[in-house]
Amino acid sequence: MAVRTKAGARTLAAAVFLALGASALAAEPIKIGVSGPFTGGSAPMGVSMRDGVKLAAAEINAAGGLLGRPIQLVERDDEAKNERGVQITQELINKEGVVADLGFINTGVALASQRFYEEAKIPVINNVATGSKITHQFEAPAFPDNYVFRSSASDGIQSAMIVEEAVVRRKFAKVAILADSTNYGQLGREDLERALDKRGVKAVAEEKFNLKDTDMTAQLLKAKQAGAQAILTYAIGPELAQIANGMEKLDWRVPMIGSWTLSMANFIDNAGKNGDGARMPQTFIQEGDTPKRKAFIAAYQKAYKVERIPSPVSAAQGYDSLYLLAAAIRQAGSTDGVKVREALENLKDKVDGVVKTYDHPYSHDDHEAIKPGDAVIGEVQGGHVVRAK
Numbered sequence: 001m002a003v004r005t006k007a008g009a010r011t012l013a014a015a016v017f018l019a020l021g022a023s024a025l026a027a028e029p030i031k032i033g034v035s036g037p038f039t040g041g042s043a044p045m046g047v048s049m050r051d052g053v054k055l056a057a058a059e060i061n062a063a064g065g066l067l068g069r070p071i072q073l074v075e076r077d078d079e080a081k082n083e084r085g086v087q088i089t090q091e092l093i094n095k096e097g098v099v100a101d102l103g104f105i106n107t108g109v110a111l112a113s114q115r116f117y118e119e120a121k122i123p124v125i126n127n128v129a130t131g132s133k134i135t136h137q138f139e140a141p142a143f144p145d146n147y148v149f150r151s152s153a154s155d156g157i158q159s160a161m162i163v164e165e166a167v168v169r170r171k172f173a174k175v176a177i178l179a180d181s182t183n184y185g186q187l188g189r190e191d192l193e194r195a196l197d198k199r200g201v202k203a204v205a206e207e208k209f210n211l212k213d214t215d216m217t218a219q220l221l222k223a224k225q226a227g228a229q230a231i232l233t234y235a236i237g238p239e240l241a242q243i244a245n246g247m248e249k250l251d252w253r254v255p256m257i258g259s260w261t262l263s264m265a266n267f268i269d270n271a272g273k274n275g276d277g278a279r280m281p282q283t284f285i286q287e288g289d290t291p292k293r294k295a296f297i298a299a300y301q302k303a304y305k306v307e308r309i310p311s312p313v314s315a316a317q318g319y320d321s322l323y324l325l326a327a328a329i330r331q332a333g334s335t336d337g338v339k340v341r342e343a344l345e346n347l348k349d350k351v352d353g354v355v356k357t358y359d360h361p362y363s364h365d366d367h368e369a370i371k372p373g374d375a376v377i378g379e380v381q382g383g384h385v386v387r388a389k
Contacts, residue, residue, distance in 0.1 A: 029072035030065075030335055032057075032325070033092040033101035035113075036128065037080035041211065041238045044265045044310035045105045049128050050075060051304055052318030053102055055296070060322070066329050071322075074098055078109050085109035089116045099335040100124065102321045105314070107131030108183035118147050121337040123328075123344060126150040127321035128314045130158060130259070131187045135367040146367055147341055151321045151355075152313075153283050153370045155234075158259050159191035161281045162232055165377055165388075166257045167199050172230040176205040176223035178216070178243055179234040188234030188259055204228055213239060216246035224252050233258030240278075241270030248274045255279070263378055263385045265310040275380045279388050282378035283355045283370055284316035286385070296354045308384065320353035324361065324369065327351050 034053050036046030057071045065071060074096045076088040085104070092098045093116055101117060101124040104110035110129040117124040118138045124147060126134055132155045138146045166172050177192055179185035189206065196203060204226035207219035220243070223231060231247075233240055233256055240262055247253050255277060256262065262280035271278075286309055288294030296319060300309055309315050328343035329335055344362050351358040361369035379388040 027065075027069045029070045030067070030329070031072050031074050031096055031098045032322070033096065033098040033103070034073050034075045035078050035085070035088055035092065035101060035103035036105040037109075038075070038077040040080055041266065042080040042105055042236055044237065045128055045261075045314040046077070046080075046103075048309055048311035048314040049103060049105065049318035051300065052315035053127075053322050055299055055303060056319045056322035056326075060326055066326055067333065067335070071326075078103075078106075078113075080106045080109060082108050082112040085113040086116070089113040093117070093120050093122060098122065099329075099337065100325055100340065102127055102318065102325065104129040104134075106182070106184060107134065107187060110134050111137060111183060114148050118143065121145075121147060121341070123147050123149060123325070123337060123341050125321045125325060126152060127317040128152050129184075130155045131184060132156045132191055133187065145338075145341060145364075147337065149324075149344060149362060149367045149369070151317050151324060151361075151369045153260065153281060153375045154368055155188050155191045155259065157370065157372055157375060158281045159188065159195040160372070161375060161377065162192065162257055162259065163195040163199055163201075165279060166230050166232060166255075167196070167201055170230070170255070172255075173201070174204045174227050175201070175230045175232050176207065176226060176228035177203045177232045177234070178207050178209070178219055178223070180236070180239055181208050181210050184236075185234045192232055192234065203232070209235075209239060211236075211239065214242055216242050217250065219243075220246050220250055220252065224250065228254060230255045230257055233262065236261045237264030237266035237268075238270060240264075240267045241275065244271040244274040244278065260313055260375075262380065263311065263313060265308065268380055268383055268385075271380075276382065278380045279377055280385075281375040282313055282385065283375050284313050285376070285378050285387060286312040287387070292352060293354055312385070316354040320351075320355050320358070320369075323351050323353055324358060 078085040105128040179189040205223045332339040332343040377388040378385040
């Protein structure tokens, strides 16, 4: 019988350890799509979301990955274009073989693209897009199971908060709606109309504009002539800044109260002092008011060398969306789309996120992680968003 020395045992143990380590490193990665606009007017939302997801992926991989496998993010820029979103969605499914997707910033891109995930039975978590129809596009009886989830505040929630702020809290009897011509703007306008109707109020003016419009004089004059005491908005940062700056040019200043996009960096920076006082629903404000949020903000600032997150809401919701997906994959013990969907609909463990702690956030018939009461009203002040008083 061969005699094994202590040195030999140590050498064998080291070899086994190295082999196991090499095996873990060589394990096939879990591919997860990250899709959004990383260029153009919507880029502050897309880049912030992507970078929030990347922070979460780095943390998960540092802790051993998922099911003994590393996460590999497959990033694609949809340029906020519906046709581009459709193209990259099919690429992510058929060429890259992603097991899930995180993203969709723009409502129109989501509605045009997410049907391919539904058909492939691959879960997608919309972590920024807010259109009310997004999670209701595939419902029974036509679709027994829905693979579309969300971790952002739907426009149904936001429109109710906007109207509550304008009509109930601040008692404006006459409000005008200014919304862009995209799916996001027009569906948001419809949500605002419904929310106003519930309060017995009808907008005194409703005006539309296109992306990249730089002169809002005509729309603002109609609102002014109608006696509007506040402007309710549904658009994104660059055009929202044109509204704020347009009021300054007309020497007509009434409050802007709108969807969460009034917190975008390209609204705050382009509007300057004219943007101060704008109010909007927020699921996350860049304030370290809890240890989790403080750590997240510090990690983001260090990783990306910025003081102000371009879109804090997008970054936080992106970060949380990967942790929700990771919890489902662990619970399912699989990356199979059907099993992951079922796990998302019945998460047994709480997920400690930046936006909130998620306790059974989804069910088979409710794919909205953000509920009424989870968001607060923020206000632009001096280049930052703070909690409104």
